[in-house]
Amino acid sequence: MRRGLDAEAIFSRERVASTRLAMLGRLGVIAAIAIWISLTRNPPLVYYTLGACALFAAITALHYRLVPSYAQMRWLPYVFYGLDVAMVIAGIALSILIFFDHVPPAMVYHFNYFPFFFLVLISTGMSLSPRVVLWTGACIVAGWLMLYLVVDHPAGLDWDDIPADARGDAFLAYILSPDWVGGFSRIQESIVILATAGILSLIVYRARRLVARQIEAEQSRRAVREAFGQYVPDTVADAMIATGGILPPEQRRASVLFCDLTGFTAMTHRLGPERTVAVLNDYFDCVAACIGRHGGIITQFQGDAALAVFNAPTDLPDHERSALNAARDILESCAGSTFGGQEMIPRIGIATGELVAGTVGGAGRRGYTVHGDTVNLAARLEAKNKDQGTRILLSAETAAALGEGEALRAIENVSLPGVAEPVTVYTPTH
Structure with missing residues (x-):
């Protein structure tokens, strides 16, 4: 109609x-x-x-x-x-x-x-x-x-x-x-x-x-943009339109960025539901713009967290560096800024590896999403920032792809939930 x-x-x-x-x-x-x-x-x-x-x-x-x-x-x-x-x-x-x-x-x-x-x-x-x-x-x-x-x-x-x-x-x-x-x-x-x-x-x-x-x-x-968020690159929208709004599942190497907020639970109790939603909308506008500028797409908002992928569903050369640059952009945009009168302190985890991406859903509601250990690892790295006193943590595979030209500090023997052996993670030094 x-x-x-x-x-x-x-x-x-x-x-x-x-x-x-x-x-x-x-x-x-x-x-x-x-x-x-x-x-x-x-x-x-x-x-x-x-x-x-x-x-x-x-x-x-x-x-x-x-x-x-x-x-x-x-x-x-x-x-x-x-x-x-x-x-x-x-x-x-x-x-x-x-x-x-x-x-x-x-x-x-x-x-x-x-x-x-x-x-x-x-x-x-x-x-x-x-x-x-x-x-x-x-x-x-x-x-x-x-x-x-x-x-x-x-x-x-x-x-x-x-x-x-x-x-x-x-x-x-x-x-x-x-x-x-x-x-x-x-x-x-x-x-x-x-x-x-x-x-x-x-x-x-x-x-x-x-x-x-x-x-x-x-x-x-427009429907594709609504499914992906307001900051979907045109290449992604064109890919969705070419396939009738459905992207078949595929396995590919990509970088995942998981972003969460410090002190969000306490903020919700202090502000109440209406103001909390208004503050989050303002904040997510900023996050989505940063991610979109570097070629990523947001596949999910959950609470105060945002999940973004780089190099899916369309190819993005040097996607590891794009994900790191998007993370830096988020931190710089939030520094000294307020959202609905509130300061936001994000923590970000970035992981690179194989994942499964595609359109999922039913009953007329569909969305593009990513699954796999790489997605889970990015979320665990984000949470580990709290213990390490860092703002951005990278997986070893992401750090290796960035190469020696990127100034990174290694943090050894880090235990992550669901990972049997301690691993080495990295954080940018600037």
Whole structure:
């Protein structure tokens, strides 16, 4: 339902803009015709023609003004485009009666009026409505055939009136006769208009489908961002969209950052639930921004803790260094800052190794997550900061990947829960 409302709102907005553009273009065409008539016609013909142009321009201007009312009055475009067709038909019908005396009505077909219908029909494409296009095409055909029925009379000549052996001047005598109606030609013109309207409506329909797909893709991107958090790199969002919002599980080497707060439990008792949530939201905005700047994604918020992964689901070269830089960024951003009036002291553990990453969930709720010993190790390293008096602890594998170019201090014989033998961990010296 949400997607339909969003798409409809976008179509409605673009329909107003494009239809108004079409009306402005039509006013330009009317002005050009009026100038041409003024330069090439003599009174009284020029007065009648300019008057018709002025009337058409006034209706076009009214249409321009009322376009925003389409959403409330869905019948309005049908009225205006039907009125356009009626005016063209009336102009064609009256041209012979007004401008020429004692001329058979069939002479209307000796003048090149028919192309004006295409100007009306083409402008309907800007309405972004296939139905309006088809409606206008049907109105043109109905009006054109009704004009044929009015113009046709007992003396009217048609293609079947021409003898089969008529050649040369005899053939032209029929075609150029003032009584020539040419009903088959009128039917052929009607078929051309219907075909044009059908093709144009198909083009409009396809354009709407393309816009709908773009809207769906953007909403998929938004859904991905909501699943990952507000600071998801575009590469991750694109990967999710390409797979329909689901990333299959995969095993890969990555770096995991686990961040927790010192004294959070005491703070919750002091602030109460509402203020605690407000403070955490402010703090997590900062943490997520730091992690996002270095190419990581947050896969989980739990209490006052945040879990982030680097090098999943998309490749991130030198992900160990990116994780360490993100940790430093978090500490520097929190130093001297307050969140909802509260100071925050984070502790961070970083581990590198094999893990399993993928989209999990059910009942319409899914999220991207990581599993494995590397994730558990990062959480244990974060907790061990309290015993070691440090702010960042790195696993031996992370430290080895960073190499000698990174200033690290080794802490030997550290016991970690779930690890049988004491291990060596590292902390940056600056």
